[in-house]
Amino acid sequence: MKLAGRVSQVKPSLTLAIAAKAKAMKADGIDVCSFSAGEPDFDTPAHIKAAAKKALDEGKTKYGPEVGEPKLREALARKLKTDNGLNYKAENVMVTNGGKHSLFNLILALIEPGDEVIIPAPYWVSYPEMVTIAGGTPVIVNTDSSTGYKITAEQLRKSITPHTKLFVLNSPSNPTGMVYTLDEIKALAEVVVDADILVVSDEIYEKILYDGAKHISIGSLGEEIFARTIVSNGFAKGYSMTGWRLGYLAGSTEIIKAASTIQGHSTSNVCTFAQYGAIAALEGLQDCVEEMRLAFAKRREVMLERLNAIPGLSCPKPDGAFYMFPDISKTKLKSLEFCSALLEQQQVAVIPGIAFGADDNIRISYATDMATIEKGMDRLEKFVRTVSG
Numbered sequence: 001m002k003l004a005g006r007v008s009q010v011k012p013s014l015t016l017a018i019a020a021k022a023k024a025m026k027a028d029g030i031d032v033c034s035f036s037a038g039e040p041d042f043d044t045p046a047h048i049k050a051a052a053k054k055a056l057d058e059g060k061t062k063y064g065p066e067v068g069e070p071k072l073r074e075a076l077a078r079k080l081k082t083d084n085g086l087n088y089k090a091e092n093v094m095v096t097n098g099g100k101h102s103l104f105n106l107i108l109a110l111i112e113p114g115d116e117v118i119i120p121a122p123y124w125v126s127y128p129e130m131v132t133i134a135g136g137t138p139v140i141v142n143t144d145s146s147t148g149y150k151i152t153a154e155q156l157r158k159s160i161t162p163h164t165k166l167f168v169l170n171s172p173s174n175p176t177g178m179v180y181t182l183d184e185i186k187a188l189a190e191v192v193v194d195a196d197i198l199v200v201s202d203e204i205y206e207k208i209l210y211d212g213a214k215h216i217s218i219g220s221l222g223e224e225i226f227a228r229t230i231v232s233n234g235f236a237k238g239y240s241m242t243g244w245r246l247g248y249l250a251g252s253t254e255i256i257k258a259a260s261t262i263q264g265h266s267t268s269n270v271c272t273f274a275q276y277g278a279i280a281a282l283e284g285l286q287d288c289v290e291e292m293r294l295a296f297a298k299r300r301e302v303m304l305e306r307l308n309a310i311p312g313l314s315c316p317k318p319d320g321a322f323y324m325f326p327d328i329s330k331t332k333l334k335s336l337e338f339c340s341a342l343l344e345q346q347q348v349a350v351i352p353g354i355a356f357g358a359d360d361n362i363r364i365s366y367a368t369d370m371a372t373i374e375k376g377m378d379r380l381e382k383f384v385r386t387v388s389g
Contacts, residue, residue, distance in 0.1 A: 006135075010132055014351060015038060015355060018343070018350075019034070019349070021343070022343070022349035032343075033347065033348045033376030034349040034368070034372075035349060035365045035372075035376060036349045036351050037365050038174065038323075038365060038367075039236065039240070040292055040296075040367050041368050041369065042291075043240065044239065044241050044244070044277075045288035047285075047288075048241065051277045051280030052273050052274055052276055054276070060272045060273040060276060061272060063269055063272070064269040064270075066260055066268050067093075067094040068093070068094055068270060069279075072095055072275045072276075072278055073095065076090075076093045076095075076250070077092065080093070083206075084215075084217040084219075084220055085220030086219050086220055086226065086229075086231065091253055091256070092251060093248055094248065094256050094259060094263070095270045095278075096248060096263065097245045097270050097271075098234055098236065098245040098246065099202070099204045099232055099247035101263075102232045102234065102249035103130060103249075104130055105260075105262050105263050106251075106255070107130040107133075107136070108262050109258035109259045109261075110166060110198070110255070110258075111136035111165060112134065114137075115165040116139045116161060116163040116164045117138055117164075117165065117167075117168060118160070119131070119138050119140055119168045120140075120141050120151035120169075121140050121141065121143060121356065122173070122357055122358040123168070123356055123357050124174045127168050136165075139164070142357070143155070145314075148176075149178050150178055151188070152187075153188050153191050156191045160197065165197060165198060166198045166200060167188075167197055167199045167200075168199075168200055169188065170201075171201075171203070172205040172208060172320025173320070174204075174205065175325050175353070175356045175363040176325040177320055177322070177325065178316075178320070179213045179214075179215065180216065181216075185216045185221065186221060189222070193224045193225055198230065199225075200229075201219065201230070201232070202232045203231060203232065204232070204234050204236065204237050205320055206233065207237070208293055208320050208322060209293070209319065210300060210319055213320055215320070217231065227252070229251070230250065230252075231249070232248075233247065234246055238289055241278075245270070246271075246275065246278045296322045298370070299322075299366040300317075300322070300324075300366055302374070303324055303364065303366045303373055303377065306373075306381070310377075310384050311384070311385070311388065312331050313326045313327065313331075314326060314327045322365055323364065323365055324363070324364040325358075325362075325363055326361060326362060328360060328361060329360040331387050331388055333387060334352075334359050334360070335354045335361060338362060339352040341383070341387070342380065345386075347379070348376050348379045350364045351363040351365075
């Protein structure tokens with residue numbers, strides 16, 4: 001059988017592959033310390049689950065509008081205005097099967113052969129693959145620790161060509177945990193407006209911030225940048241709802257209509273009763289979000305201290321999300337070799353940085369319990385001392 005050529009152009013997700021291998025080893029009775037997961041280890045808050053159960057009991061089990069339940073779209077518009085300073089109406093918002101799906105819909109609706117999409121590296125693994133599937137060209141702009149792994153306005157300006165259509169901005173960042181400051185966002189917004197391109201702001205980690213860091217939605221900085229901004233977000237990270245597959249996209253009515261047309265011919269509507277859980281997440285008390293954030297903050301401090309005490313590793317302090325992105329270059333191993341050996345020799349699962357466009361780094365999630373962090377860091381230290389000789 002001859003498969004479509006686009007399949008061979010897309011790389012499988014290394015993050016999912018390593019997480020699957022770690023789970024298989026655990027199923028075989030092996031004591032694995034897994035730091036590969038990109039999801040909170042907390043249960044979904046009780047009031048959110050209760051709302052979905054109530055919706056089930058009330059018969060909310062039928063097809064719904066492809067763009068989402070009206071009450072949820074209205075709640076999302078209110079949230080975007082109140083929390084993010086973005087003046088969207090319900091008609092500017094669509095509900096998707098997870099944050100990833102919102103981006104996939106957008107890329108398919110927007111990008112075609114010949115279009116370039118600027119993606120700062122390190123990047124979330126699926127950004128360039130989505131662009132490739134759509135026939136566009138990912139333009140990777142490398143960053144490093146000197147700028148906090150953040151693209152500068154000057155780098156963005158130099159990367160823009162007549163073919164540039166979209167710039168991907170992710171803050172707080174996966175995999176680095178870095179958060180762009182107000183001044184940095186302003187400078188990037190000026191470039192976007194001057195070049196008259198679009199920007200998609202992936203804000204899935206907006207609620208997980210530390211040390212007074214502030215999340216700034218780039219579209220809130222003025223009418224001109226607002227008109228060129230599309231927002232992708234979801235409920236997975238902030239409310240520990242990864243398996244619910246609930247995301248959303250906000251933008252101009254033209255873009256939302258185009259993205260919803262694609263969704264209408266692929267997945268149709270999002271799970272109806274799950275959307276009522278999302279309404280409860282938005283409208284209920286936010287104590288559950290703060291409880292998780294505080295737990296992540298404690299784990300961050302412990303893991304960062306342990307990592308930077310290991311000779312051969314260095315790691316900047318993340319301002320958000322729940323990832324560390326240490327530099328392993330002094331070990332003389334590239335990321336895939338490092339991660340494979342670490343899993344085989346010490347039963348510790350982390351993600352190779354090459355998956356994010358940074359082969360001298362690894363990603364370590366601290367969305368796990370403190371005991372696993374302590375044990376895993378002991379094993380990591382033993383491994384690094386061994387390979388560093």
